[in-house]
Amino acid sequence: MAELLQFVFSGLTVGAIYALVALGFTLIYKASDIINFAQGEFVMLGGMTTVFVAQAGVSLPLAALIAVIVTTAIGLALHRFAIEPAREATSVALIMITIGASIFLRGMAQIVFDRRFHSLPPLFGADPIQFGGAAILPQSLVVLASATAIVIILWLFIERTIFGKAVIATAANRLAARLIGVDTRRIVAFSFAVSAAIGATAGVLITPIALTSYDAGTLLALKGFAAAMLGGIGSAPGAVVGGILIGMFEALAAGYVSSNYKDAVAFLIILIVLIAIPQGLFGRAKIERV
Amino acid sequence: MKALRCVMAATAVGLFGFLAAGHEAAAQIKIGSVLSVSGPASFLGDPEKRTLEIYIDEINAKGGINGQKLQLVVYDDAGSADNARTFATRLVEEDKIVAMIGGSTTGSTLAMIPVFEEAKIPFISLAGAIQIIQPVRSWVFKTPHTDKMACEKIFADLKARNLTTIALISGTDAFGKSMRDQCVAVAPGVGVAIAIEESYGPRDSDMTPQLTNIRNKPGVQAVVNPGFGQGPAIVTRNYRQLGITLPLYQSHGVASKQFIDLAGPAAEGVRLPAAALLLADKLPPNDPQKSVVVNYSRTYQQKTGQAVSTFGGHAYDGLMILVEAMQRAKSADPAKVRDEIEKTKGYVGTGGIVNMSPTDHMGLDLSAFRMLEIKGGDWTLITGT
Amino acid sequence: MRNLLEIRLLPPLAVAAIFVTLPWFFPSAYYYRIGALVFIFALAVAGLNLLMGFAGQVSLGHAGFLGIGAYSVAVGPAHLGMPSWLCVFAGAALSAIVAFLVGRPILRLKGHYLAVATLGFGLLVAIVLTNEAGLTGGPDGMTVPRLLLFGWSVRGSDVWYWITGATFIVGFVLALNLMKSPTGRALQAIHDSEIAARLLGIDIARKKLAIFIISAVYASVAGSYLALFNGHVTPDVAGFLRSIELVAMVVLGGMGSILGSLVGAGLLVVLPQALTIFHEYEQALLGLILIVFMIFLRRGIVPSVAAVVSGWRK
Numbered sequence: 001m002a003e004l005l006q007f008v009f010s011g012l013t014v015g016a017i018y019a020l021v022a023l024g025f026t027l028i029y030k031a032s033d034i035i036n037f038a039q040g041e042f043v044m045l046g047g048m049t050t051v052f053v054a055q056a057g058v059s060l061p062l063a064a065l066i067a068v069i070v071t072t073a074i075g076l077a078l079h080r081f082a083i084e085p086a087r088e089a090t091s092v093a094l095i096m097i098t099i100g101a102s103i104f105l106r107g108m109a110q111i112v113f114d115r116r117f118h119s120l121p122p123l124f125g126a127d128p129i130q131f132g133g134a135a136i137l138p139q140s141l142v143v144l145a146s147a148t149a150i151v152i153i154l155w156l157f158i159e160r161t162i163f164g165k166a167v168i169a170t171a172a173n174r175l176a177a178r179l180i181g182v183d184t185r186r187i188v189a190f191s192f193a194v195s196a197a198i199g200a201t202a203g204v205l206i207t208p209i210a211l212t213s214y215d216a217g218t219l220l221a222l223k224g225f226a227a228a229m230l231g232g233i234g235s236a237p238g239a240v241v242g243g244i245l246i247g248m249f250e251a252l253a254a255g256y257v258s259s260n261y262k263d264a265v266a267f268l269i270i271l272i273v274l275i276a277i278p279q280g281l282f283g284r285a286k287i288e289r290v
Numbered sequence: 291m292k293a294l295r296c297v298m299a300a301t302a303v304g305l306f307g308f309l310a311a312g313h314e315a316a317a318q319i320k321i322g323s324v325l326s327v328s329g330p331a332s333f334l335g336d337p338e339k340r341t342l343e344i345y346i347d348e349i350n351a352k353g354g355i356n357g358q359k360l361q362l363v364v365y366d367d368a369g370s371a372d373n374a375r376t377f378a379t380r381l382v383e384e385d386k387i388v389a390m391i392g393g394s395t396t397g398s399t400l401a402m403i404p405v406f407e408e409a410k411i412p413f414i415s416l417a418g419a420i421q422i423i424q425p426v427r428s429w430v431f432k433t434p435h436t437d438k439m440a441c442e443k444i445f446a447d448l449k450a451r452n453l454t455t456i457a458l459i460s461g462t463d464a465f466g467k468s469m470r471d472q473c474v475a476v477a478p479g480v481g482v483a484i485a486i487e488e489s490y491g492p493r494d495s496d497m498t499p500q501l502t503n504i505r506n507k508p509g510v511q512a513v514v515n516p517g518f519g520q521g522p523a524i525v526t527r528n529y530r531q532l533g534i535t536l537p538l539y540q541s542h543g544v545a546s547k548q549f550i551d552l553a554g555p556a557a558e559g560v561r562l563p564a565a566a567l568l569l570a571d572k573l574p575p576n577d578p579q580k581s582v583v584v585n586y587s588r589t590y591q592q593k594t595g596q597a598v599s600t601f602g603g604h605a606y607d608g609l610m611i612l613v614e615a616m617q618r619a620k621s622a623d624p625a626k627v628r629d630e631i632e633k634t635k636g637y638v639g640t641g642g643i644v645n646m647s648p649t650d651h652m653g654l655d656l657s658a659f660r661m662l663e664i665k666g667g668d669w670t671l672i673t674g675t
Numbered sequence: 676m677r678n679l680l681e682i683r684l685l686p687p688l689a690v691a692a693i694f695v696t697l698p699w700f701f702p703s704a705y706y707y708r709i710g711a712l713v714f715i716f717a718l719a720v721a722g723l724n725l726l727m728g729f730a731g732q733v734s735l736g737h738a739g740f741l742g743i744g745a746y747s748v749a750v751g752p753a754h755l756g757m758p759s760w761l762c763v764f765a766g767a768a769l770s771a772i773v774a775f776l777v778g779r780p781i782l783r784l785k786g787h788y789l790a791v792a793t794l795g796f797g798l799l800v801a802i803v804l805t806n807e808a809g810l811t812g813g814p815d816g817m818t819v820p821r822l823l824l825f826g827w828s829v830r831g832s833d834v835w836y837w838i839t840g841a842t843f844i845v846g847f848v849l850a851l852n853l854m855k856s857p858t859g860r861a862l863q864a865i866h867d868s869e870i871a872a873r874l875l876g877i878d879i880a881r882k883k884l885a886i887f888i889i890s891a892v893y894a895s896v897a898g899s900y901l902a903l904f905n906g907h908v909t910p911d912v913a914g915f916l917r918s919i920e921l922v923a924m925v926v927l928g929g930m931g932s933i934l935g936s937l938v939g940a941g942l943l944v945v946l947p948q949a950l951t952i953f954h955e956y957e958q959a960l961l962g963l964i965l966i967v968f969m970i971f972l973r974r975g976i977v978p979s980v981a982a983v984v985s986g987w988r989k
Contacts, residue, residue, distance in 0.1 A: 010498040104962025115332035117520040128531045210495030211520045255499035270795035275780045371909045383705035401907040464814035
């Protein structure tokens with residue numbers, strides 16, 4: 001029994017990480033139907049920038065803040081210079097652009113930073129919390145709590161502010177939104193900025209558990225994306241649920257079946273979801289079929 | 291239109307650079323290198339490249355070899371065996387190198403071996419797997435200890451502590467897999483039983499499920515973790531997180547100060563086989579490797595600002611063995627140099643004391659590995675090893 | 676004179692002419708190797724181009740088929756005792772079957788959902804290749820025995836240059852025929868407007884599936900050649916980065932242009948060789964090139980150049 005609990009804790013730890021990354025995909029997709037493959041790099045930038053700024057002597061909280069600000073700026077730049085000029089392009093072209101951006105950011109990161117692994121100190125110490133014969137790190141709970149907090153903040157923002165309504169309008173029908181006076185360009189820019197900030201925050205919180213390096217973004221993006229698909233891309237609570245579910249599947253697979261194919265779980269889930277329930281668990285059935 | 295012109299201009303510049311690069315000045319001894327400087331194995335390739343550059347400069351500053359300066363031609367295969375193969379062909383056909391030091395990973399080394407065997411150019415590999423030198427190929431050598439040796443060293447220490455039943459938890463990357471295979475093959479012959487095996491992906495962030503299974507397996511007396519990169523650090527952290535007190539052995543793949551930094555207090559008591567390079571100043575004064583190792587450590591640290599790594603040390607050994615062979619041969623002719631490399635005897639390097647022969651193209655024995663234990667956040671030598 | 680330039684077979688003939696005369700300028704075997712690699716990737720990209728440019732689908736996991744073809748010529752001789760040339764066909768057949776199985780449920784989806792599904796597929800292939808070490812040699816890969824044709828061992832960059840070039844030209848001609856055939860026209864119709872195509876009675880899903888299978892076969896043959904040429908194969912032949920490279924080649928060369936496949940493959944094979952001076956920035960540059968092309972030169976090089984040329988002629 002204690003071992004099942006440990007697997008569950010492991011699933012929660014990893015799942016919370018995926019959830020935080022998945023949330024980053026949500027807002028951009030909501031506002032513009034774009035899947036931002038550079039989201040993983042935002043997470044990486046959050047972690048790596050904090051590490052390097054802190055190494056330069058800045059206090060850790062301030063370093064984290066700087067990292068989030070820098071990453072947000074990069075997100076805005078990405079929108080301004082790569083997405084906005086291609087706004088009339090097909091979804092294929094936009095995917096290629098975000099992939100290009102992801103490769104570019106990764107390529108620059110190895111020059112600006114370095115090629116080694118780095119860690120950050122956890123917020124509440126490294127001593128695990130014992131419960132029912134199993135152990136979980138306090139940092140894992142921090143990550144979980146942050147994911148929940150972000151979901152709530154996003155919900156409040158979307159439902160309770162005019163700007164949030166504008167986002168929904170843009171997502172529903174861009175032309176109509178423009179017609180009623182919504183500055184859709186600013187909305188999309190804003191969504192990139194916020195997603196970058198979410199990503200950077202995720203990076204700062206994840207690094208004490210998962211470590212970070214210049215190429216940490218790729219796999220995180222893929223897993224986080226699988227989580228977003230499972231939950232229904234465009235749905236924030238879906239992203240969290242999807243992340244935790246994938247984390248759980250992976251942990252249980254590692255514990256009970258075979259640790260070799262653990263990674264395959266997430267990608268198999270993508271395929272199954274797309275075939276069976278393409279809109280995900282919480283998404284709306286907006287998928288076009290031929 | 292403007293964009294098209296820009297692209298054409300850029301392509302022209304690139305092609306020009308490409309063609310120009312092929313026409314370098316001659317009368318220098320060209321040494322080639324294909325390393326995984328970027329990509330998943332940059333942990334290996336980056337220190338290797340820096341080491342080669344630092345020491346080729348030093349040798350040239352002292353007048354070169356046989357009166358000629360050395361020229362290093364380095365290509366980055368980014369961890370891809372395909373690229374390595376292409377660059378190997380380029381080194382042989384275009385750059386006309388006389389010797390090759392490189393191949394950060396086993397995969398890239400194996401892909402490149404046919405090129406150098408056919409071109410009859412001596413190839414000193416910097417990768418770990420035993421398949422590189424077994425079966426012996428006349429033009430292929432290597433400097434790092436084999437993963438088989440690492441297993442043998444760990445098992446010897448286990449036996450000395452009366453631990454005979456172990457658990458293996460290995461990374462699914464090439465290094466972890468290769469060493470795991472060797473350990474499984476070697477164990478029965480030395481009386482070590484592997485009770486349970488688990489694995490993890492090189493980028494995984496939590497290994498508690500696998501370690502829980504290990505903890506719950508009755509009879510396990512120690513745990514061995516073949517792997518490299520960040521995985522072993524996380525395994526070590528998770529180990530303490532779960533409160534497992536059994537002895538933990540890491541592999542030589544984590545032999546760098548970074549591992550201790552990343553694993554934190556959890557690293558206390560962890561043992562691993564490593565080259566003397568890691569101990570440097572802490573070696574006893576009469577240790578034959580001490581001066582070489584201390585020198586290399588200091589130089590590397592000074593020139594790069596980073597802590598020394600055993601992988602860089604392998605590159606250093608490769609270069610020095612090559613250079614000494616050239617000096618003995620009094621020429622840079624590939625065939626003569628190859629013969630001299632094979633005759634290397636008593637070379638004291640960062641990895642150990644090298645004695646090559648026609649049947650042994652690595653030249654290290656088990657004494658080249660020391661057993662280290664991490665105490666108080668630093669390496670200590672377990673005496674008698 | 677105008678008719679000459681519009682002959683369907685002119686582009687492949689032009690390529691054949693260049694292909695045959697280029698070796699005169701090759702100073703060493705290294706150039707043959709680069710040429711062979713360009714043709715190998717051009718073949719895979721041609722198939723992908725049929726899928727992306729004509730059928731308007733996106734595949735972010737196409738390297739998976741490259742991997743199946745590459746490992747067939749490694750696993751076949753080693754574990755099944757099959758001769759290498761037979762394995763090339765076996766690999767192609769296997770890829771076709773897999774494409775059918777994977778494509779049937781997924782090709783009903785649209786746009787980026789297909790992209791994502793193929794992404795998942797490619798990653799799964801890479802994972803299986805890495806983990807089934809008993810069969811595939813694991814992460815370090817396996818040796819591939821040399822191709823034996825009528826008792827003669829095929830080796831040498833120059834020989835492979837001729838083989839790959841000839842195969843590419845054949846593939847080029849086949850693809851052109853496909854484009855002009857009723858199936859090809861149906862696909863163009865689908866690409867332009869799915870609704871209109873459906874009104875005309877075209878079974879969209881089946882046509883897309885057919886093209887998916889064909890593109891898989893092209894990639895598989897290319898993968899087999901790559902493995903036989905190198906003599907060694909590793910799981911990263913099927914990796915995510917490889918898939919992205921293939922898509923980048925399509926995009927750079929021009930979607931829907933087979934000649935563009937050659938240009939795109941040529942660029943992305945030659946450029947890293949040429950840019951070794953800037954090798955530190957290689958990844959960053961690749962990303963930048965992708966972005967710049969998708970924004971400014973979305974049609975790719977060949978269609979853009981063709982547009983410029985026809986503009987001159989007027």
